[in-house]
Amino acid sequence: MNPLVQLAAEEAENPLIPPIPELVIGLIAFLIVFGFLAKKLLPNINKVLEERREAIEGGIEKADAAQTEAQSVLEQYKAQLAEARHEAARMRQEAQEQGAVILQEMRAEGQRQRDEIVAAGHAQIEADRKAAAAALRQDVGKLATDLAGKLVGESLEDHARQSGTVDRFLDELEAKAEAVR
Amino acid sequence: MSADPTQVLAFETDCHIFDGCGFPAPGLHSFLFEPLWGDADSNLYFNKPMLLALLGSIVIVGFFWAAFRKPKVVPGKLQMVAETGYDFIRRGIVHETIGKREGEKYVPLVVSLFFFVWMMNLWSIIPVAQFPVTAIIAYPAVLAAIVYIVWVSLTFKRHGFVGAFKNFTGYDKSLGAVAYLAAAIELFSNLLVRPFTHAVRLFANMFAGHTLLLLFTLASWYLLNGIGFAYAGVSFLMTIVMTAFELFVQALQAYVFVLLTCTYIQGALAEHH
Numbered sequence: 001m002n003p004l005v006q007l008a009a010e011e012a013e014n015p016l017i018p019p020i021p022e023l024v025i026g027l028i029a030f031l032i033v034f035g036f037l038a039k040k041l042l043p044n045i046n047k048v049l050e051e052r053r054e055a056i057e058g059g060i061e062k063a064d065a066a067q068t069e070a071q072s073v074l075e076q077y078k079a080q081l082a083e084a085r086h087e088a089a090r091m092r093q094e095a096q097e098q099g100a101v102i103l104q105e106m107r108a109e110g111q112r113q114r115d116e117i118v119a120a121g122h123a124q125i126e127a128d129r130k131a132a133a134a135a136l137r138q139d140v141g142k143l144a145t146d147l148a149g150k151l152v153g154e155s156l157e158d159h160a161r162q163s164g165t166v167d168r169f170l171d172e173l174e175a176k177a178e179a180v181r
Numbered sequence: 182m183s184a185d186p187t188q189v190l191a192f193e194t195d196c197h198i199f200d201g202c203g204f205p206a207p208g209l210h211s212f213l214f215e216p217l218w219g220d221a222d223s224n225l226y227f228n229k230p231m232l233l234a235l236l237g238s239i240v241i242v243g244f245f246w247a248a249f250r251k252p253k254v255v256p257g258k259l260q261m262v263a264e265t266g267y268d269f270i271r272r273g274i275v276h277e278t279i280g281k282r283e284g285e286k287y288v289p290l291v292v293s294l295f296f297f298v299w300m301m302n303l304w305s306i307i308p309v310a311q312f313p314v315t316a317i318i319a320y321p322a323v324l325a326a327i328v329y330i331v332w333v334s335l336t337f338k339r340h341g342f343v344g345a346f347k348n349f350t351g352y353d354k355s356l357g358a359v360a361y362l363a364a365a366i367e368l369f370s371n372l373l374v375r376p377f378t379h380a381v382r383l384f385a386n387m388f389a390g391h392t393l394l395l396l397f398t399l400a401s402w403y404l405l406n407g408i409g410f411a412y413a414g415v416s417f418l419m420t421i422v423m424t425a426f427e428l429f430v431q432a433l434q435a436y437v438f439v440l441l442t443c444t445y446i447q448g449a450l451a452e453h454h
Contacts, residue, residue, distance in 0.1 A: 015209055015318060015388070016381070021224055022231065022319030029234040030324060033297045036242045038289035041249040045260075045267060048252040055254055 141166035197406035204403055207395035212316060212388070230314045237300040237314065245296075270295050270439065278443035283450055287443070290331065294324060295439040298383065302431035305391055306424050313431070316387040318380065321438075325380035328442045333372075336449040348449070379441055386434045390427045397423055 144166060159165075196202040219226030248263030256264060270292045275284040301320060305313035314320050336345040346352075349371050350364035397420040404413035 015212060016384075018317075018319035018322045019224075021226060022317055023323050025227075025231040025234055026314075026320040026323040027327075029238040029320075030293070030297050030327070032235075032238040033241050034290065034293040037245060037293045037296075041242075041245045042267070042289050042292065045249045045252050045264065048254055049264075052254045 137167070137170050140170065144169075196403065198404050198409045199406050205399060207392050207399060211392065211395055229312060230317050230320075233304045233310055233312060233314050234301065234320060236310075237297070237304060241296050241300050266296070267292060274436075274439055274443055278440070279447045279450065284443075284446075287331075287446055290327075291439050291442055294328070294442060295435050298324065298438050299432060299435035302387055302435060305387065305394070305431060306427055313387040313391050315383050315434075316391045318384045321380040321383040324383075324438070325376050328379065328445060329376040332442075332445040332449040335446065339450060348451075375445070379438070379445075382441075383434050383438050386430060390423075390430055393423050394420065394427060 196205065198204075214228040214230060215221070216226035216228045217232065245263060248259045252260055271288050274295075275288050275291050278284070279287060298315060298321075301314035303313075304310040305316075336348050339345075340348050346368075349368050351367045352364050353360055356363055397416050400416040401413050401420055404410070404416060
């Protein structure tokens with residue numbers, strides 16, 4: 001007889017009664033799976049899943065932080081730029097004002113120098129004129145007296161010197177010239 | 182199951198319809214295996230389901246070892262597949278039923294249970310193996326016993342002795358005198374029937390599935406004679422259909438088994454009301 005048939009004939013037992021050896025092997029087989037998964041493999045993957053979650057969230061956080069920083073830097077730059085513009089405008093204004101002041105000062109100085117030169121010139125001219133007039137007066141007086149002496153035939157020199165005739169004459173001439181002028 | 186001496190396994194004979202031999206119907210004997218080693222009477226033996234159980238463990242551990250031994254933050258293909266399975270059990274079942282905070286502790290148990298049961302079921306349609314290990318009551322019984330121990334001890338730990346019994350019995354004062362009857366029924370249902378049904382639900386499904394597959398497979402062979410060829414074709418088609426159906430049932434039963442596990446644990450953790 002076939003051994004399988006024999007087996008079937010002998011063991012028509014209740015299929016709901018578990019044989020002990022199979023229980024033991026079943027337990028062992030499950031504990032192998034549970035042991036490896038619970039002690040090593042699942043903690044492994046949990047760690048990595050956590051890392052991944054952090055990596056993703058961290059990435060988002062980092063991006064946010066970068067954006068905020070970029071925004072603040074931009075604002076800072078804008079503020080700096082505005083300040084620089086303002087400063088430049090202010091400096092230009094100042095330079096303009098200073099330039100105007102300098103120009104004015106220079107102008108005043110020039111005017112003053114011109115006036116000085118003119119005044120000096122006038123004074124010089126006056127002095128020269130006076131000297132010339134004095135010299136002229138002497139010369140004219142001398143010439144006139146000389147001439148008169150020659151004409152009259154006598155020396156008027158001493159007399160003229162003593163009486164101031166020449167000066168009087170010349171003063172009269174001057175007065176006439178003044179009146180004409 | 183009557184021990185009919187004329188009954189032989191189809192694979193070992195050239196028995197066909199109209200040849201004067203009866204149909205070698207599958208039965209309880211289809212779930213008995215001659216030991217590969219040792220003596221069936223001595224309780225010290227090793228047979229095909231045992232081999233498949235241990236092999237299945239190695240397959241599961243091997244798979245997860247390859248996938249999760251050195252897991253990467255950016256996963257490879259294998260890790261991705263394993264992660265999908267893990268995530269399905271962890272978030273789809275455990276976190277959904279027990280809750281994220283309380284449930285995390287039981288994730289390894291439930292994940293192990295699911296893949297173990299599924300693998301044991303899967304042997305049913307893997308060529309050469311072609312036997313669901315869970316169709317032998319011992320394997321579901323062991324798993325159900327582990328779950329039973331876990332949730333019962335958890336109930337005592339969480340609620341104390343009296344609290345645990347209130348939890349088991351669902352004792353409710355507002356029921357009045359009926360409360361005692363309800364409590365007795367609940368106690369019976371929870372402590373005695375529950376582990377039994379938990380194991381038998383899986384066992385019976387796989388047992389029936391395997392029997393169906395056997396029936397159509399054997400019939401395909403047995404009917405190969407004369408007009409029987411037509412019937413054999415239908416039977417063979419049914420074998421393929423049933424194989425596909427079994428593939429579905431195997432995953433479903435594994436799912437149901439761990440879902441019930443989670444429900445029991447959740448019940449143990451829940452406050453009595």
